[in-house]
Amino acid sequence: MPNAIAKLDRVCLKYGDRIVLYNCSLDIVESAITCIIGMSGAGKSTILRLLDGLRKPDSGHVYVRGQDICHMRESELIEMRTKIGFAFQFAALFDSMTVGDNIALPLREHTSLTEEEIREVVIHTLDSVGLAHTYDNMPSELSGGMLKRAGFARAVVTNPDLVLYDEPTTGLDPIVTHLLTDTIKQLREQLNATAVVISHDLQSIYMMADYVAMLFEGAIIEYGTVEQIQKSQNPIVQQFLEGSQVGPIPL
Amino acid sequence: MSRALNEAEAAADVVERAGVGAFEGVGRGVNSFFEYIGGITALGGETAATIGKLRIRFAETVNQCFLLGYQSLIIVLLTSLFTGMVFSLESAVQAVQYGFGSFVGGIVSYTNVRELGPMLTAVVVAGRVCAAIAAEIGSMVVTEQVEALQSLGLAPVRFLVVPRVLALMIMLPLLTVFADVVGVMGGQWIAHAQAHIAYNDFMSSARQTIGFEDVVKGLFKSVIFGIIIALVGSYQGLTTTGGAAGVGKSTTNAVVICIILIFILNFVMSYFLYGGS
Numbered sequence: 108m109p110n111a112i113a114k115l116d117r118v119c120l121k122y123g124d125r126i127v128l129y130n131c132s133l134d135i136v137e138s139a140i141t142c143i144i145g146m147s148g149a150g151k152s153t154i155l156r157l158l159d160g161l162r163k164p165d166s167g168h169v170y171v172r173g174q175d176i177c178h179m180r181e182s183e184l185i186e187m188r189t190k191i192g193f194a195f196q197f198a199a200l201f202d203s204m205t206v207g208d209n210i211a212l213p214l215r216e217h218t219s220l221t222e223e224e225i226r227e228v229v230i231h232t233l234d235s236v237g238l239a240h241t242y243d244n245m246p247s248e249l250s251g252g253m254l255k256r257a258g259f260a261r262a263v264v265t266n267p268d269l270v271l272y273d274e275p276t277t278g279l280d281p282i283v284t285h286l287l288t289d290t291i292k293q294l295r296e297q298l299n300a301t302a303v304v305i306s307h308d309l310q311s312i313y314m315m316a317d318y319v320a321m322l323f324e325g326a327i328i329e330y331g332t333v334e335q336i337q338k339s340q341n342p343i344v345q346q347f348l349e350g351s352q353v354g355p356i357p358l
Numbered sequence: 359m360s361r362a363l364n365e366a367e368a369a370a371d372v373v374e375r376a377g378v379g380a381f382e383g384v385g386r387g388v389n390s391f392f393e394y395i396g397g398i399t400a401l402g403g404e405t406a407a408t409i410g411k412l413r414i415r416f417a418e419t420v421n422q423c424f425l426l427g428y429q430s431l432i433i434v435l436l437t438s439l440f441t442g443m444v445f446s447l448e449s450a451v452q453a454v455q456y457g458f459g460s461f462v463g464g465i466v467s468y469t470n471v472r473e474l475g476p477m478l479t480a481v482v483v484a485g486r487v488c489a490a491i492a493a494e495i496g497s498m499v500v501t502e503q504v505e506a507l508q509s510l511g512l513a514p515v516r517f518l519v520v521p522r523v524l525a526l527m528i529m530l531p532l533l534t535v536f537a538d539v540v541g542v543m544g545g546q547w548i549a550h551a552q553a554h555i556a557y558n559d560f561m562s563s564a565r566q567t568i569g570f571e572d573v574v575k576g577l578f579k580s581v582i583f584g585i586i587i588a589l590v591g592s593y594q595g596l597t598t599t600g601g602a603a604g605v606g607k608s609t610t611n612a613v614v615i616c617i618i619l620i621f622i623l624n625f626v627m628s629y630f631l632y633g634g635s
Binding site: 159187195 | 501502505506507513
């Protein structure tokens with residue numbers, strides 16, 4: 108097994124009375140793109156939040172770069188998060204700031220770069236997602252696909268070694284979906300960063316994933332390369348990949 | 359006979375369940391109350407610690423001073439002016455009839471500076487600003503912007519709460535000074551117009567009655583009200599759940615809780631600051 112940059116170890120988590128994760132274990136391989144698939148509401152986004160320390164598990168451990176982040180103080184978590192990028196499902200850009208200021212924010216807060224240097228880095232990062240012309244736009248002036256790409260830019264502007272993407276292609280047309288999938292691959296190549304992607308879009312996953320993990324009823328039930336997942340004999344995985352209504356997955 | 363017994367048992371069961379339900383309701387209410395107080399206190403502690411470490415975003419604080427303070431000026435001035443005028447209208451004519459017209463200036467300014475100025479300003483600003491704070495932060499929570507802040511390694515308290523608390527700590531006392539002045543001037547004008555009390559007599563009475571200490575204590579109250587407005591609005595915003603409906607609920611709760619707290623705290627502070635004086 109290659110090196111794992113992050114790891115969930117027998118994590119259990121409940122929201123109220125609902126069990127979301129139960130003895131869930133998963134290794135995130137360094138410098139690879141790991142895609143997590145599963146039914147809506149299965150707890151995929153929760154895994155990303157656990158990896159970023161935004162949620163704490165009820166039991167079990169979450170390790171990032173070998174450190175158990177469950178017992179970290181808030182100040183230590185803040186330090187850790189500066190090396191993790193998080194692209195949110197709906198981008199979550201700050202709507203009171205321009206796109207440029209959104210992306211410059213982590214640089215202004217965590218680096219000693221001058222305003223001139225920050226502007227240069229921001230424009231370069233926006234350019235890498237094809238949005239250099241939107242520097243002075245407000246987020247409300249951007250389309251859904253552009254917002255997601257701006258969210259990517261903010262997530263990677265500090266050159267993190269782990270980038271978390273929450274449903275990056277959901278609700279987008281096939282052309283923009285293809286573009287964003289390429290963007291994720293390019294960003295991984297440029298930064299040599301590990302990526303964890305939550306997605307329902309199987310075509311995108313087949314295009315970009317090095318590893319795929321299937322989450323079902325709170326645990327990872329299948330893990331492997333794209334080819335291994337496609338050839339899986341697990342009837343749950345097969346039903347999910349075929350999109351069939353007939354099978355062991357309760358609807 | 360057995361049917362009657364069954365009915366009696368069923369009735370007893372209903373009464374017992376209603377009793378347990380009532381206790382549960384009270385228990386839940388008490389629990390929520392202490393949870394809320396604990397949450398506000400923890401937020402206040404974290405805010406104080408951040409300010410203590412001087413981790414302040416000055417530009418954002420100035421921006422909030424403008425948005426929360428300066429933009430409330432007109433509504434505060436109007437409210438204070440008419441409150442001072444109506445207070446004088448109700449008291450001046452009667453006071454002259456009973457022969458103590460020379461005290462009207464003192465009565466109006468005394469009430470304005472010690473009670474009406476700080477409290478009315480706080481209530482008006484709470485209505486306008488506490489709702490706005492809760493709505494803005496609540497919207498940020500439901501659109502994942504607060505989580506985005508955290509994911510960027512930035513503390514939401516430093517970014518969202520501290521600038522608002524500082525802005526209201528600075529601006530509410532300033533607004534109160536304006537409210538005091540305008541309230542007294544409105545009272546003076548009406549006392550002159552309705553009860554023919556000379557401007558000089560009114561001001562002379564005011565000067566004899568009000569001391570510098572009264573003004574300072576009134577402003578101290580404003581500082582506390584400012585902290586309460588910012589903390590309650592921010593806490594309601596940060597604890598918002600449930601999308602747009604949740605934001606609406608947080609906004610309403612913020613204003614209601616804030617205004618109740620202002621009235622309670624005004625009494626408590628008046629009791630300890632002024633006692634029987």
